[in-house]
Amino acid sequence: MIEAKDLSKSYGDQRVVDALSLSVPAGICWGLLGPNGAGKTTFLRMLTGNTSPDVGSLRVLGHEVPREALKLRRHIGVVPQQDNLDVDFSVVENLRSYASYFGISRAELQPRVSRLLKFAALESRADSSITALSGGMQRRLSLARALVNEPKLLILDEPTTGLDPQARQLIWQQLRALRTRGMGLVLTTHYMEEATRLCDQVTIMDHGRILDNGSPQQLIARHIEAQVVEVYGKGLDSWHGANGEALAERFEQAGDTCFYYAEDECPLLEALSGHPELSYLHRPANLEDVFLRLTGRELRDA
Numbered sequence: 042m043i044e045a046k047d048l049s050k051s052y053g054d055q056r057v058v059d060a061l062s063l064s065v066p067a068g069i070c071w072g073l074l075g076p077n078g079a080g081k082t083t084f085l086r087m088l089t090g091n092t093s094p095d096v097g098s099l100r101v102l103g104h105e106v107p108r109e110a111l112k113l114r115r116h117i118g119v120v121p122q123q124d125n126l127d128v129d130f131s132v133v134e135n136l137r138s139y140a141s142y143f144g145i146s147r148a149e150l151q152p153r154v155s156r157l158l159k160f161a162a163l164e165s166r167a168d169s170s171i172t173a174l175s176g177g178m179q180r181r182l183s184l185a186r187a188l189v190n191e192p193k194l195l196i197l198d199e200p201t202t203g204l205d206p207q208a209r210q211l212i213w214q215q216l217r218a219l220r221t222r223g224m225g226l227v228l229t230t231h232y233m234e235e236a237t238r239l240c241d242q243v244t245i246m247d248h249g250r251i252l253d254n255g256s257p258q259q260l261i262a263r264h265i266e267a268q269v270v271e272v273y274g275k276g277l278d279s280w281h282g283a284n285g286e287a288l289a290e291r292f293e294q295a296g297d298t299c300f301y302y303a304e305d306e307c308p309l310l311e312a313l314s315g316h317p318e319l320s321y322l323h324r325p326a327n328l329e330d331v332f333l334r335l336t337g338r339e340l341r342d343a
Contacts (some may be wrong), residue, residue, distance in 0.1 A: 042067040042194060042225045043088065048097035049249075050083055057083045058094070058250035065242065069218070069294040070226040072240035074233075076336050079300065080249040081229050082122075085198060088227065089119060102193055118187030122198040124179045126171045132182055133158065133167040136189060143190040153189070160215065161185040177208025184215060194225040201235060213238060232331035243328070245335055252335045257328045264334055265326040266290050268306035273298040284312040295338050302326070 043065040049259035050058040058080045065071045075081050086092035088101055090110020099106045104113040126135050136154045145153065152197045161181040166174065174182065180200065189193060197216070201209040209232075216239055220226060230236055236243055237257045244254045253260060272285065281299055285292060288308045301309055306323055313321050 042071070042102065043227075044098075044100040046098045046282070046292075048084070048087065048094045048099060050080075050087070050092065050094050050233060057249050058087070061097070061246070061251060062247065063179035063244060063251060063254065065225075065227075068223050068225050069241040070220050070239050071245040072228045072230065072236040073246065074230070074236060075246040079247045079336075080333065082198070084246075085196060085227070085229065088196060089114065101162065114192045115190060118190065118195045120183050120187045120195070120197045120200050124183050126179060126182060126186070128171045131168050132163055132172055132174070135182060136186055137173070139186050140189045145189070147285055153191075155187060157185040160188070160218075162211070175208075177204050177211070179207065180204060180212065181215070182213065189218075192224070194227065195219065196227045198229050199231065200228070201230070201232065202291060209235075233327060233332055237328045245332060247336045253331075260331045261326050261328060263331075265330045266302040266304050267326055268303050269324055269326050269330060270301045270303070270306055270309045270313075271298055271324075272301065272313065272319055273321045276316065276318050280312075280316055280319060285309070288312060293338070300330075302330075319339070 043063065046062045048058055048061040061080075061084065073081050073084065087094055087099055087106065090107040093107045101113055102116055104110070106113060121132060127138065130138055131243045133154060136157055137150065139152070140150055158167055161184065163178060163182060163185070163195060171179065171182075184200065186336060199214050200216075204212065213235070216226060220239070226239070228236065228239060240257060242255065243257055243260060245252045245260070253263070255263065270289075272280075277297070277299060281292075285299060285301055291302040293300045301312065303309060310323060313319060
């Protein structure tokens with residue numbers, strides 16, 4: 042689906058993509074994760090031919106990019122981070138207008154638009170103006186519009202940012218349905234739960250470089266102990282000195298909370314049981330733990 046070798050891109054003296062090489066199999070959901078400023082957006086722009094690398098080679102769906110970007114674009118769909126629907130058109134007019142760019146015949150246009158309205162659960166809002174739609178409805182319409190040309194690859198840049206849980210769950214259901222049809226998906230997201238639920242393979246990058254790659258489960262097993270206990274409350278410092286540091290394989294402190302990482306959480310939980318002044322949460326390790334360990338907990342300006 043994607044073959045990149047030694048891709049680099051700089052703006053002035055800042056290298057935003059740095060010797061990036063990867064291979065993504067066809068027909069999977071691939072997640073590209075990283076903090077703000079990691080180089081994700083620049084790489085996505087390279088995938089669609091909107092940004093040319095300074096050096097390196099890139100093939101997407103067998104097309105050399107950017108040289109064959111025009112041919113490629115007939116076979117991809119893009120859901121941008123910010124909805125760019127035409128507010129002068131109704132819901133159905135947005136779909137018809139976008140379809141016109143791909144030369145879809147009149148005979149095929151109406152049944153295809155009807156299928157997309159059903160897919161997006163917008164049949165009853167076909168004639169509504171864009172400004173009359175909720176944020177979740179607009180996001181579903183953006184997704185439907187990206188499918189007008191029946192793409193082989195769908196690129197989604199933070200598709201559920203700002204949505205309420207109900208709308209997010211519906212988008213997830215739609216993306217899983219596309220995945221079962223064999224469509225390839227490229228997903229960037231800051232929601233680690235979203236990446237875990239949807240992605241077959243995840244690449245974590247920072248400062249333009251790949252930090253690691255694998256399935257969410259592989260990354261968790263590779264970088265994080267099996268169990269995590271988050272502890273906070275009055276008296277944490279003294280409890281930590283007497284118990285926490287000795288009972289966990291590793292710990293990190295963020296603000297007033299200590300994160301204890303252990304293969305066996307039972308000694309930690311037993312030591313906490315006699316300290317009602319402390320609050321704690323016990324959970325399995327997850328992809329967010331991996332992300333924070335690889336990229337750090339510091340807030341980024343970018």
